[in-house]
Amino acid sequence: MADTLRMDRMPHIWCPGCGIGSEVNSFADAVKRSGIDPKKLVVVSGIGCTGRVAGYVNFDSIHTTHGRAIPVATGVKLANPELTVVVFSGEGDLAGIGGNHLIHAARRNMDLVVICNNNFTYGMTGGQVTPTTPGGASASTTPYGNYEYPFSLPFLADAAGATYIARWTSMHSRNVTQSIEEALLRKGFSFIEIISPCPTLYLRRNRLGDGVDQLQNYQDNSILKHGADTRETAIDYQGKIVIGKFVEKNKPTYLEASDKCSIKLVGDDYQLYGKTIPEREAEEKAEKERIAARRAAMAAAEAQEQAVAAKPRKTSAPAAKKAAAAPRAAKKAATKAKAKPAVKKAPAKKAAPKAPAKAAKKAAPKATAKTKAAPKKTRK
Ligand SMILES: Cc1ncc(C[n+]2csc(CCOP(=O)(O)OP(=O)(O)O)c2C)c(N)n1
Ligand code: SF4
Numbered sequence: 001m002a003d004t005l006r007m008d009r010m011p012h013i014w015c016p017g018c019g020i021g022s023e024v025n026s027f028a029d030a031v032k033r034s035g036i037d038p039k040k041l042v043v044v045s046g047i048g049c050t051g052r053v054a055g056y057v058n059f060d061s062i063h064t065t066h067g068r069a070i071p072v073a074t075g076v077k078l079a080n081p082e083l084t085v086v087v088f089s090g091e092g093d094l095a096g097i098g099g100n101h102l103i104h105a106a107r108r109n110m111d112l113v114v115i116c117n118n119n120f121t122y123g124m125t126g127g128q129v130t131p132t133t134p135g136g137a138s139a140s141t142t143p144y145g146n147y148e149y150p151f152s153l154p155f156l157a158d159a160a161g162a163t164y165i166a167r168w169t170s171m172h173s174r175n176v177t178q179s180i181e182e183a184l185l186r187k188g189f190s191f192i193e194i195i196s197p198c199p200t201l202y203l204r205r206n207r208l209g210d211g212v213d214q215l216q217n218y219q220d221n222s223i224l225k226h227g228a229d230t231r232e233t234a235i236d237y238q239g240k241i242v243i244g245k246f247v248e249k250n251k252p253t254y255l256e257a258s259d260k261c262s263i264k265l266v267g268d269d270y271q272l273y274g275k276t277i278p279e280r281e282a283e284e285k286a287e288k289e290r291i292a293a294r295r296a297a298m299a300a301a302e303a304q305e306q307a308v309a310a311k312p313r314k315t316s317a318p319a320a321k322k323a324a325a326a327p328r329a330a331k332k333a334a335t336k337a338k339a340k341p342a343v344k345k346a347p348a349k350k351a352a353p354k355a356p357a358k359a360a361k362k363a364a365p366k367a368t369a370k371t372k373a374a375p376k377k378t379r380k
């Protein structure tokens with residue numbers, strides 16, 4: 001991750017067992033896999049433990065004020081529509097003080113990827129209750145148990161108009177990576193919620209053990225339900241957590257809708273930042289092709305790496321298998337050709353260790369006896 005993190009900022013502030021670190025890891029991985037140009041990526045965070053993400057990533061980033069990550073990100077996107085803009089923040093920042101911005105960006109289908117770390121608490125400021133704290137959970141401001149009704153964020157985002165909605169936990173890091181990758185490559189408002197442990201405040205106050213205990217809870221209580229009705233995604237205290245990709249649909253983004261309106265008003269000469277719509281479309285197409293080429297190159301490199309890794313080594317099980325098969329092949333060849341060269345050419349020489357090859361040279365029955373030695377090598 002050295003190229004995606006500002007290593008000069010390490011060590012980071014996050015506590016041991018906090019879920020934010022693994023989310024950043026997934027994010028960095030997703031950016032790499034997506035094939036998008038990192039120079040055209042901007043990360044915006046609000047304030048909070050999660051808000052610190054913007055300070056650690058090696059992309060253009062803004063660590064803005066509490067609750068204002070979405071409006072700042074909206075401004076960045078409108079000022080330069082060629083950028084991919086990601087908001088990475090906590091549920092307090094996004095759904096508490098910034099809740100109004102969240103619903104309006106979703107309503108407009110603003111072209112943003114919003115990654116929301118939901119740890120059910122205001123981590124940075126001492127564990128106060130948040131809009132998602134489950135009923136009954138203890139917080140520094142609700143020491144006798146939370147008596148408010150919490151938001152289910154996927155339901156809120158859905159009702160407001162988000163066009164991509166997924167929820168995972170920090171236990172599901174591969175799914176998190178995959179969802180972020182998908183969101184980076186699509187248009188419109190994408191909302192990804194990640195349920196995550198805050199051992200220092202939420203878990204300790206509620207006597208729920210450490211980060212690992214909570215990951216076990218996620219493992220035991222997550223229910224995978226792609227396409228689930230978001231009305232059924234509420235989370236009770238330590239209860240079941242419905243996870244998956246709930247919504248994925250297309251509708252014009254804010255910029256597309258505003259382009260359409262402007263064309264109606266001024267005709268085809270309409271320009272945004274000095275570029276006509278066909279010019280912008282041509283640039284977008286070229287960028288998509290560059291991304292596709294990068295992805296294809298990465299897939300080819302990955303396939304090659306896998307092929308190298310799969311190549312049998314002398315002591316590996318496939319090598320032993322080959323070795324075991326070699327005398328049989330030699331015997332067959334010898335019987336068939338009744339000629340020395342054929343026996344010499346037995347494939348045993350290359351893949352198999354000396355013993356079976358030697359055996360193949362001599363006689364088939366003996367070779368069979370030697371074959372028994374092959375598994376021993378594997379065990380070693
Ligand atoms: C206008 C304003 N109000 C309040 C605060 C104090 N404050 C800073 S972070 C935070 C809560 C962060 O909670 P969350 O967004 O859930 O992030 P976490 O720390 O849990 O990752 C609050 C209330 C602030 N910085 N600015
Ligand atoms: S206080 Fe909680 S959310 Fe903040 S870094 Fe520590 S564990 Fe993570």
Ligand SMILES: [Mg+2]
Nearest residue numbers: 090091119121
């Ligand atoms: Mg929080």
